[in-house]
Amino acid sequence: MTSAWKKEEASSAVILVGNPNVGKSVVFGALTGRYVNVSNYPGTTVEVTRGETRDRGTVYEVIDTPGVYSLLPMSEDERVTRDILMREPGARVLQVCDARNMRRSLMITIQLAEMGVPLLLAVNMADEARNEGVMPRLELLEERLGVEAVPTVAVRKQGTDRLLPLLGRAKPASAAVHYGNRIEAAISRMEELLPREAPLGKRALALMLLCGDESLTSWLAENVPAQRIRDMNAVRNRLTEAVGEDISYRVNQARLAWIDRLLGTMGREDAPPRGLDFAQRFGRLSMDPVYGIPILAAVLFLAYEFVGVFGAGFLVDLLQGKVFDGWIVPAVAWVVDRAFPWPFARDFLVGPYGMVSMALSYAIAIVLPIVGTFFFGFGVLEDSGYLPRLAVMVDRGFKRIGCNGKAVLPLILGLGCDTMATLTTRILETRKERIIITLLLALGVPCSAQLGVILGMLADVGPAASITWFLVLVGVIFLVGYLAAKVIPGDPSDFILEIPPIRWPQPGNLLVKTMARIEWYLREAVPLFIVGTLILFVSDRMGLLPWVQKAAEPLVVRLLDLPPKTAEAFLIGFLRRDYGAAGLFAMAKAGMLTNLQVLVSLVTITLFIPCLANLLVIYKEQGGKVTAYIVLFIFPFAVLVGAAVNFAARELGIHF
Amino acid sequence: MTLYGQDEILETLWTLREEGKSSRAELLCSTQEEAPEALLQELRSSGQVEIEGDEIRMTPAGEQRARGIIRRHRLAEVLLNNLFEVEWQHLESSACQFEHILSEAVTDSVCTFLGHPPACPHGQPIPRGECCDRIRMDVRPLVTRLSDASLGAPLRIVFITPKSVKRLEKLSSMGIVPGSTVRLMQRNPSHVLQIGQTTVAVDKDITDEIFVKQA
Structure with a gap:
């Protein structure tokens, strides 16, 4: 019975393709009901996400891809998208267009038409385009392209229900750009040289090869004999000589000219354009050389008030002081004393290294409120479109560390989670930039969990120590970045960054996003917190802790002037830096650290080696050699900077 | 080619003046023209230089012409040096060709293209042209x-x-x-x-x- 039912159910892949920041991930969510991270800046999606949906007996595998400006890949994330198109022959393509920017969207449409894939257009953000009076008339567009186009407002699920039925009967676009006789002749010759079975339309592949797409090398090596590759090069070289200009540039110009003609005849829906509204005005001001700086300061201040004061202060006091210490821990102790009256069980759950009193209390009472408020505040920043404007503000400074303003995006994301941020370095175009930012993330950018704990501790030691901590970190980031830029070979890339409009965050998306991140934090961090606590518990039972403290004494006590017990925090800091910081937090609360010791230990733990998950991602992205160098550099460097701060403060007689 | 020769004399006069020199003896010693005296006479009779004893001065008309020559020469040097990376020793001779042939409109385009450079690769100032003016009354369709x-x-x-x-x-x-x-x-x-x-x-x-x- 099941097999008969299965027979009726055809399966098909749907690939979402489009420019950056047009809402592919929102459409993905609307189609599959699965949440993927959605923000208002280009480059949120760096990896491919797959989800399933069905429509009248057909199961569709929907594939969300990173945004592209062109299908001739120029960065790692653009290559991911092109490769998906090559690896999924027979897939249907749903191109998500920005109704406000049809000119750029159609650049992709033309390339998809050349690939010969069954195509449907979702003309998204139709509401904004109508407000601005730039909504194109879609009937003529459909006629000229030979594919259907659906106006959508994906964030409100308007029009998205029409997409799947139309995808069922999607067909390749009939539109074709004529590139002039010389290029057309070369395309025909190139098409003849391609193998009979090509994963994409031959016209598209021929054009990619003529444009000098180096990322096709591995496909060529597998599928085309060497003699033919020589012939292909000859075709390309002859064309370059005949054209006397870069071919890809010529091709893009021809495409844009074709699009401009089409848009010229297409016309727009009648709507009165409106003046600048508050959001647009704010968007302008936030990049202004004068007003931009107070706006940045205000954003930082609000973030600190919300995460540092409200989250790390009020919520942590409430959860840790009242709920955990006042209620849960005594309650568990009461139950344990009656149900399992052995000291071992009591110690295991509510002792100094207990599962409830340490692991859960750190994870839920200290870190969670901070992480939660951070994720919420960060979501507001992401969805408003402020972050790319920040990149504009800091571009000049980042030039000094061998990168450009774009690199601020992964660094800021690192304040949420260094692991995720390390993946986001893919939006940077050169390997040099990716390595520098990966190193700086691993070294000096505290993740939200760690940052929250740190803010909580700094709140108790006064502004002078807080500012010193901040300056030491920024100084270290710039110093290391500056030196890394000198040492690591390669060039910085051009700063060309699209600035999305300022938008009001959608409360729904904000909530879903914050919850998704909190859930991810709980899943990722709590098990490690438990493992860390187990290690401490076992070491304590076996009498190893005094030995660890003794072994670490030359570093911890002599060099950093910290109490021997701090060694425990650093030990579990190897598992997760935030867990190590939480250990310091508990010690500071118990009055075991002087203000200077708080500062020194915080500087050291902030710079300390990144958590396991982050190391794994660094290994995956950059390979073993880079990972090894990063670890070998960071560990001694962190201790060294901590010692330097300690020594300098003592020499100068500053004890905060 | 007396026009060519006149250009060369005026150019030499301009550069000598930058060094604070203006005597006939120094001109004769610096120029590579074959008949400098005859060229000087031509320039004087056409009202482009004034000669008083040993001292030679450019008249406003001569100065105007010299300015254009120097401007073209030094812009050409910047163009060849920065853009085409022509080697230092070939710079001078190639630039010398340019100074006689560029029209004013082309010169302004070159100047704009180079971003109105203030000095030539040797560090000598480049006379400003109209295209370099920042403060303008009329808006011209200029690139x-x-x-x-x-x-x-x-x-x-x-x-x-x-x-x-x-x-x-x-x-x-x-x-x-x-x-x-x-x-x-x-x-x-x-x-x-x-x-x-x-x-x-x-x-x-x-x-x-x-x-x-x-x-």
Whole structure:
């Protein structure tokens, strides 16, 4: 019975393709009901996400891809998208267009038409385009392209229900750009040289090869004999000589000219354009050389008030002081004393290294409120479109560390989670930039969990120590970045960054996003917190802790002037830096650290080696050699900077 | 070719003056022309120089002409040195050809293209031309760098001279190609461009390579 039912159910892949920041991930969510991270800046999606949906007996595998400006890949994330198109022959393509920017969207449409894939257009953000009076008339567009186009407002699920039925009967676009006789002749010759079975339309592949797409090398090596590759090069070289200009540039110009003609005849829906509204005005001001700086300061201040004061202060006091210490821990102790009256069980759950009193209390009472408020505040920043404007503000400074303003995006994301941020370095175009930012993330950018704990501790030691901590970190980031830029070979890339409009965050998306991140934090961090606590518990039972403290004494006590017990925090800091910081937090609360010791230990733990998950991602992205160098550099460097701060403060007689 | 010879004499007079020299003896010693005395007489009778004893001075008319020659010569040096990376020892002789042939309009285009450089590769000042004026009464349909264009005005891209093909491809895939209309919204801290409904932030070295005309 099941097999008969299965027979009726055809399966098909749907690939979402489009420019950056047009809402592919929102459409993905609307189609599959699965949440993927959605923000208002280009480059949120760096990896491919797959989800399933069905429509009248057909199961569709929907594939969300990173945004592209062109299908001739120029960065790692653009290559991911092109490769998906090559690896999924027979897939249907749903191109998500920005109704406000049809000119750029159609650049992709033309390339998809050349690939010969069954195509449907979702003309998204139709509401904004109508407000601005730039909504194109879609009937003529459909006629000229030979594919259907659906106006959508994906964030409100308007029009998205029409997409799947139309995808069922999607067909390749009939539109074709004529590139002039010389290029057309070369395309025909190139098409003849391609193998009979090509994963994409031959016209598209021929054009990619003529444009000098180096990322096709591995496909060529597998599928085309060497003699033919020589012939292909000859075709390309002859064309370059005949054209006397870069071919890809010529091709893009021809495409844009074709699009401009089409848009010229297409016309727009009648709507009165409106003046600048508050959001647009704010968007302008936030990049202004004068007003931009107070706006940045205000954003930082609000973030600190919300995460540092409200989250790390009020919520942590409430959860840790009242709920955990006042209620849960005594309650568990009461139950344990009656149900399992052995000291071992009591110690295991509510002792100094207990599962409830340490692991859960750190994870839920200290870190969670901070992480939660951070994720919420960060979501507001992401969805408003402020972050790319920040990149504009800091571009000049980042030039000094061998990168450009774009690199601020992964660094800021690192304040949420260094692991995720390390993946986001893919939006940077050169390997040099990716390595520098990966190193700086691993070294000096505290993740939200760690940052929250740190803010909580700094709140108790006064502004002078807080500012010193901040300056030491920024100084270290710039110093290391500056030196890394000198040492690591390669060039910085051009700063060309699209600035999305300022938008009001959608409360729904904000909530879903914050919850998704909190859930991810709980899943990722709590098990490690438990493992860390187990290690401490076992070491304590076996009498190893005094030995660890003794072994670490030359570093911890002599060099950093910290109490021997701090060694425990650093030990579990190897598992997760935030867990190590939480250990310091508990010690500071118990009055075991002087203000200077708080500062020194915080500087050291902030710079300390990144958590396991982050190391794994660094290994995956950059390979073993880079990972090894990063670890070998960071560990001694962190201790060294901590010692330097300690020594300098003592020499100068500053004890905060 | 007496015009050519006159140019050379005037050029020498200008450079000698920069060194604080103006005597006939120094001119004769510096010039490579075969009949400098005859050329000097020509210049005097056409009212371009005044000779008083050993001292030679340019008249305003001569000065005007010399200024143009020096300007073309030094702009050519910048062009050859910066853009085509012509070797130092060939610089002088090639630049010498340019100074006699460039028309004023072409000179201004070259000057704009180079970003109105203040000095030649040897560090000598380049006389300013009309295209270098920042304060103008009339708005002329002149090609300027996008980085120098007035803020907010709609501009048509005339040509792009990118440092790398990759940059050109990237710009063109964002719709920044010759013929497109673009507006420069701000210069600091980065240059922000508006193309249709798209806002793009770029570095100054990129807007330096985009040449525009008032749309």
